[in-house]
Amino acid sequence: MYLPEYCEFLSPVQIASGHHVLEKIPGFLKALNAKRPLILADKGVTAAGLIGIVEDAIKDNVQIGAIDDDVPPDSDLKVVSRLSDVYRKNNCDAIIAVGGGSVLDTAKGLNILVSEDADNLMEFAGANKLKRPLKPFIAIPTTAGTGSELTMAAVIADHDNFIKILFGSRFLLPDIAIIDSRMTLTLPAFFTAATAMDAMTHAVESYICLQKNPLSDAHALSAISLISKNLLNVIRKPDDQEGRLLLAKAATLAGMAFSNSTVGIVHTLGHSVGGVCGVPHGTCMSIFLPYGLEYNYHLVNPFIAELLFPLAGPEVYADTPENKRAEKTIEYIRQLNQDLHDATGGRHARFLSEILNRDGEQMVKKSHFDAIARISIGDGTKFYNPEEIDYDDSMLVLEASWDGRPLNRNLVKKNA
Amino acid sequence: MGEYKTYRPKRKILKWLYLYVFMWFTGRAIKIAAKVDDEVKKEFDSIPNNFNVALEVLPYGPALVVGKTEDGKVQYLGSSTKDKKIDLRMIVHNIENAMQLFTFQESTAISFMRNRLYLDGEIPYAAAFVRVFDAVEVYLLPKIIAKLAVKRYPAWSLIRKLSGRVKIYLRAGIGV
Numbered sequence: 274m275y276l277p278e279y280c281e282f283l284s285p286v287q288i289a290s291g292h293h294v295l296e297k298i299p300g301f302l303k304a305l306n307a308k309r310p311l312i313l314a315d316k317g318v319t320a321a322g323l324i325g326i327v328e329d330a331i332k333d334n335v336q337i338g339a340i341d342d343d344v345p346p347d348s349d350l351k352v353v354s355r356l357s358d359v360y361r362k363n364n365c366d367a368i369i370a371v372g373g374g375s376v377l378d379t380a381k382g383l384n385i386l387v388s389e390d391a392d393n394l395m396e397f398a399g400a401n402k403l404k405r406p407l408k409p410f411i412a413i414p415t416t417a418g419t420g421s422e423l424t425m426a427a428v429i430a431d432h433d434n435f436i437k438i439l440f441g442s443r444f445l446l447p448d449i450a451i452i453d454s455r456m457t458l459t460l461p462a463f464f465t466a467a468t469a470m471d472a473m474t475h476a477v478e479s480y481i482c483l484q485k486n487p488l489s490d491a492h493a494l495s496a497i498s499l500i501s502k503n504l505l506n507v508i509r510k511p512d513d514q515e516g517r518l519l520l521a522k523a524a525t526l527a528g529m530a531f532s533n534s535t536v537g538i539v540h541t542l543g544h545s546v547g548g549v550c551g552v553p554h555g556t557c558m559s560i561f562l563p564y565g566l567e568y569n570y571h572l573v574n575p576f577i578a579e580l581l582f583p584l585a586g587p588e589v590y591a592d593t594p595e596n597k598r599a600e601k602t603i604e605y606i607r608q609l610n611q612d613l614h615d616a617t618g619g620r621h622a623r624f625l626s627e628i629l630n631r632d633g634e635q636m637v638k639k640s641h642f643d644a645i646a647r648i649s650i651g652d653g654t655k656f657y658n659p660e661e662i663d664y665d666d667s668m669l670v671l672e673a674s675w676d677g678r679p680l681n682r683n684l685v686k687k688n689a
Numbered sequence: 690m691g692e693y694k695t696y697r698p699k700r701k702i703l704k705w706l707y708l709y710v711f712m713w714f715t716g717r718a719i720k721i722a723a724k725v726d727d728e729v730k731k732e733f734d735s736i737p738n739n740f741n742v743a744l745e746v747l748p749y750g751p752a753l754v755v756g757k758t759e760d761g762k763v764q765y766l767g768s769s770t771k772d773k774k775i776d777l778r779m780i781v782h783n784i785e786n787a788m789q790l791f792t793f794q795e796s797t798a799i800s801f802m803r804n805r806l807y808l809d810g811e812i813p814y815a816a817a818f819v820r821v822f823d824a825v826e827v828y829l830l831p832k833i834i835a836k837l838a839v840k841r842y843p844a845w846s847l848i849r850k851l852s853g854r855v856k857i858y859l860r861a862g863i864g865v
Contacts, residue, residue, distance in 0.1 A: 651813025
């Protein structure tokens with residue numbers, strides 16, 4: 274076990290997890306002294322019938338202030354500003370966010386504006402700008418991936434400047450996270466794969482990055498094991514409600530881990546590719562994950578080796594010589610991406626050139642690399658990566674992940 | 690009613706003096722490095738004009754304040770944040786944490802990880818400033834010490850390192 278000289282762990286969010294948890298929301302709101310929640314969602318959540326399920330579960334006991342399901346997949350500052358008008362006009366006093374990372378992060382941004390009675394979210398950009406608790410906030414994730422319900426960060430796009438802005442504060446944490454198996458039951462296979470690999474990345478990076486500690490490690494290892502055991506089963510049997518709940522729990526565990534030990538180069542590059550090219554976050558994570566391990570291999574290969582146990586199970590771990598375990602871990606994750614690619618009929622992208630938009634056009638072009646690399650060196654996650662990340666380092670990983678070549682580890686710059 | 694004594698943190702004069710001198714010289718060195726090193730200059734180009742950055746130690750200082758003027762010149766603005774517009778603060782919790790950082794017992798990255806150093810401001814500018822700070826440490830310190838201070842010691846040519854070091858020491862020393 275790795276025992277750092279110093280560590281911190283904070284996870285004050287009340288987590289309610291199970292098959293029928295939504296019905297407890299009225300009681301939770303009462304405990305938070307809230308009466309008129311604004312329910313936030315996106316069109317996909319409504320179309321999947323999930324808002325209906327939430328509404329049915331609470332409407333007899335709660336006066337809903339408003340329901341707004343116009344949060345786009347890649348929400349931005351303008352959306353947050355519009356929602357603050359909706360909140361104020363309807364005299365709401367709490368927020369219930371039902372959705373994936375974009376909805377949950379939008380809700381965090383909205384909570385800043387309405388609690389601080391502000392109009393310009395940029396005043397609160399960066400770390401530790403908030404100084405007091407915000408309005409009551411309940412998060413109901415509908416993807417088993419982002420872990421946003423457990424993180425003290427929000428990433429919100431500024432589409433005018435093609436960047437993603439990070440907001441970081443303990444006050445962004447929701448009061449309560451509701452993990453209900455009904456919320457992920459209808460998630461299509463392709464989204465299930467991408468979002469679960471997002472959770473996998475949270476857990477893996479939290480285990481190898483600089484702020485790792487025994488508490489975050491425990492959560493990360495449990496999350497990796499749960500995802501590894503259940504992901505392909507759920508893709509093949511989408512109505513496996515128990516498997517869905519376990520994936521959702523894994524995402525929450527991974528969120529708790531990375532919220533405390535943070536993440537590294539996989540997220541550094543993923544945020545930038547998302548900002549520049551609009552690629553969904555989970556897709557970026559699954560592609561960059563093996564590269565992140567290869568990039569940091571020379572510094573943390575013992576930690577990478579330890580991940581083989583929760584990933585592949587005790588037999589594979591025991592059968593693999595100690596000095597081969599780290600490489601086997603990377604190989605296992607590449608194979609998982611390949612299996613997900615096959616199980617989703619090719620929709621789960623394995624490398625950057627394979628990511629297509631709805632019109633079948635390539636989303637990431639080599640001409641984007643310069644902008645991606647430049648933005649990457651200003652991303653906050655780079656601080657936590659074991660190895661330094663500069664412009665050339667980002668380009669090295671982007672070039673390799675373009676066509677799926679393993680990273681040539683000899684080209685990674687090391688301490689001179 | 691009981692009487693309550695007010696406790697104030699004691700100043701640790703010798704440690705404070707060490708930090709004052711170190712931060713004073715590093716601040717002047719940053720200003721010179723922005724003139725003599727292309728990479729440092731490029732980092733400052735990414736920071737807006739009329740923007741000030743403070744690296745400060747709580748609760749009594751000292752601080753290192755550098756900034757860019759309206760016309761883009763890099764300036765060292767002294768050892769105190771008082772009455773200055775500060776756009777980005779990098780704050781060390783206390784003087785003991787500052788000693789760990791500035792006697793190179795741990796790197797800037799590890800100080801962040803251990804929450805001895807925290808940010809108040811926009812992260813991309815903080816990342817740029819950390820790169821500037823790292824480059825200046827590489828110039829000022831012998832390799833064996835600088836390796837403890839930065840995450841990855843750069844593979845600079847000997848000419849770059851030595852000529853930059855001489856220029857920075859001379860000009861920061863005499864203040865031009």
